[in-house]
Amino acid sequence: MAATRTFSIIKPDATRRNLTGAVTKMLEDAGLRVVASKRIQMTREQAEGFYEVHKERPFYGELCDFMTSGPVVVQVLEGEDAVKRNRDVMGATNPSDAADGTIRKSFAESIEANSVHGSDSDENAAKEIAFFFTDDEIVG
């Protein structure tokens, strides 16, 4: 199977605890290659746009507050079946449901401060990558 790409965010709870390297190692150990990466302070506008799909959800405002509360690391990951591979290593959204050995089980503090985001489909991965990266920033 050919390599595909997905989009990942290392969230403020993880950067605050200096876990960027530990999270990235788990991604790499899962067979994913970081082909683009940058540490940014997300603006309110970026957070609201990125999570627009959740606009009507009761947690939308707090989610945008949290995602702008500190630096994040946005990444493009490449590997065989990258979306699924990444979701498997991330674990369930709520860390109390996440399996042993997953990033969220290991590091997440709560359903909101859950250390990582990962695209849920190839289609959304392409959109999310384009939201934060230009083609020339991705070096495979």
Ligand code: CMP
């Ligand atoms: P993420 O993959 O970044 O996509 C949306 C985020 O909303 C999700 O991870 C969670 O961190 C966050 N979130 C906060 N509260 C909830 C909730 N009650 N249900 C689902 N997601 C939530």
